[in-house]
Amino acid sequence: MPSSRELQSWSLAIDDTDSLQGDCTTETMFSFLASAGETLKLIDFPHLIRFNPNVPWKTRGNGGVSIRFQATRKDAEEIFEELNRRLPSASTELNRNPGIVLIPLDAVKEANVQKFYHKIMTRVVLLDEAIELLNTLAVSYLGKGTKRGLIGALGASIASLNDFTFELLTYRTRDMIGQPRKIETASVLRFEKKWFPRIFNSYDIDNDIPLIAPRGKDPVLFGLRGENPLELLEAYRDLEIYEPVAGGLIFKTNQGTDQHLEFATNKLIPFQAFVDTGIVISPPEDLQGGHVRFLTRSKFEKFEYWTVCYEPSKQLRSIIRKLIPNDEIEVAGGVRNLIIDKRITINLERLKILRLEPGMIRENPHCPQCNKHLTSKGKGQGFKCKKCKKSFPDAKPTLRKYDRGLHPAIYLPPPSAQRHLTQPICRYGIGSKAMEKYNQELFYPISLSKTRENKKE
Numbered sequence: 001m002p003s004s005r006e007l008q009s010w011s012l013a014i015d016d017t018d019s020l021q022g023d024c025t026t027e028t029m030f031s032f033l034a035s036a037g038e039t040l041k042l043i044d045f046p047h048l049i050r051f052n053p054n055v056p057w058k059t060r061g062n063g064g065v066s067i068r069f070q071a072t073r074k075d076a077e078e079i080f081e082e083l084n085r086r087l088p089s090a091s092t093e094l095n096r097n098p099g100i101v102l103i104p105l106d107a108v109k110e111a112n113v114q115k116f117y118h119k120i121m122t123r124v125v126l127l128d129e130a131i132e133l134l135n136t137l138a139v140s141y142l143g144k145g146t147k148r149g150l151i152g153a154l155g156a157s158i159a160s161l162n163d164f165t166f167e168l169l170t171y172r173t174r175d176m177i178g179q180p181r182k183i184e185t186a187s188v189l190r191f192e193k194k195w196f197p198r199i200f201n202s203y204d205i206d207n208d209i210p211l212i213a214p215r216g217k218d219p220v221l222f223g224l225r226g227e228n229p230l231e232l233l234e235a236y237r238d239l240e241i242y243e244p245v246a247g248g249l250i251f252k253t254n255q256g257t258d259q260h261l262e263f264a265t266n267k268l269i270p271f272q273a274f275v276d277t278g279i280v281i282s283p284p285e286d287l288q289g290g291h292v293r294f295l296t297r298s299k300f301e302k303f304e305y306w307t308v309c310y311e312p313s314k315q316l317r318s319i320i321r322k323l324i325p326n327d328e329i330e331v332a333g334g335v336r337n338l339i340i341d342k343r344i345t346i347n348l349e350r351l352k353i354l355r356l357e358p359g360m361i362r363e364n365p366h367c368p369q370c371n372k373h374l375t376s377k378g379k380g381q382g383f384k385c386k387k388c389k390k391s392f393p394d395a396k397p398t399l400r401k402y403d404r405g406l407h408p409a410i411y412l413p414p415p416s417a418q419r420h421l422t423q424p425i426c427r428y429g430i431g432s433k434a435m436e437k438y439n440q441e442l443f444y445p446i447s448l449s450k451t452r453e454n455k456k457e
């Protein structure tokens with residue numbers, strides 16, 4: 001064990017410091033880093049880590065935030081205390097139960113730690129399990145209220161990313177929080193057209209929804225998601241912003257990487273991330289509320305489940321409606337705690353069409369003389385031509401192939417309905433990427449004074 005005076009690398013994480021009343025976990029870290037300055041020796045971008053999106057009692061945004069830095073053990077513990085002092089108190093009313101965790105960064109690589117990380121990405125983690133690991137791992141940790149924030153803080157502190165994206169989050173000045181955001185919508189659309197796919201999910205063009213800004217009292221002004229932090233810093237200038245910006249912070253994140261699906265299984269356990277190769281066994285049906293569902297049988301396991309595409313998935317539903325029995329698909333999503341006709345329900349997050357059944361349509365035969373479709377005389381009584389009045393007692397219906405209007409591919413909901421973790425189509429093929437070397441300054445809060453707040457004047 002290193003002595004208390006030796007420099008070591010640390011991971012310090014927080015979760016659940018947010019509420020709907022104008023706080024946000026990323027903003028807690030932003031303001032902490034702004035006050036700490038470069039006396040804090042960051043060795044990587046702050047991490048924003050999203051977890052299994054199917055957990056019903058998740059914290060808002062369902063993500064924890066961590067920083068990685070070098071310090072002696074004594075200094076690290078002081079930094080822990082400083083951040084701890086900035087955490088808001090627990091609040092039942094606001095459903096806020098902050099947690100903070102300090103671990104040696106080396107511990108992240110340990111097998112049992114990574115096993116826990118896989119679990120928090122795909123399953124339900126109980127507080128006791130988190131505390132059990134924290135007791136063996138953490139130098140310091142503290143949970144307030146129900147201590148639920150400890151789960152996400154631990155998750156963020158041990159995140160291990162083979163693939164990652166960046167998000168530049170910008171923050172509003174205190175006096176603006178709660179007021180409408182002054183971002184010109186047309187500039188967000190232009191931004192999407194200019195920067196996609198290097199910067200993605202800025203605007204849902206099919207549904208005409210800008211996606212960079214949260215709503216309400218959130219202190220975040222906007223967030224830009226992309227592959228490269230330098231591009232994010234260049235790109236934000238293309239947005240027309242008419243309010244002051246308190247600053248920005250670039251997070252390295254598992255958003256847009258499908259990390260939860262990467263570790264998922266086809267176990268039908270409620271609230272778990274789920275991936276299965278299946279066969280469509282019932283025609284899709286429309287439900288009240290605009291949802292569409294069909295029955296799927298697992299290809300290898302022989303169990304059946306409902307795959308449901310909910311209304312917010314918008315255009316994806318028109319793909320689902322074209323499926324027919326025997327199509328081979330991959331269903332990815334979350335297991336819901338909902339059983340209909342003894343079968344559990346999967347909330348569809350991604351559909352892969354692997355193989356399409358040829359589309360065959362049954363048609364009445366043609367009259368050999370008139371070349372018109374014959375009409376049926378009733379079951380087992382053959383056909384009749386309306387034009388020449390001839391009967392054809394032995395004629396049989398014919399099968400004609402029709403165009404299914406589908407092809408094997410990956411289909412997602414539109415960006416406005418995607419989970420934070422969902423990998424956009426434009427990122428397929430990236431798989432994993434190596435971390436480039438970036439200027440250390442980028443790890444700290446960035447002044448964004450050159451926004452166009454005065455442009456209209």
Ligand SMILES: [Zn+2]
Binds near residue numbers: 367371385386
């Ligand atoms: Zn005829």
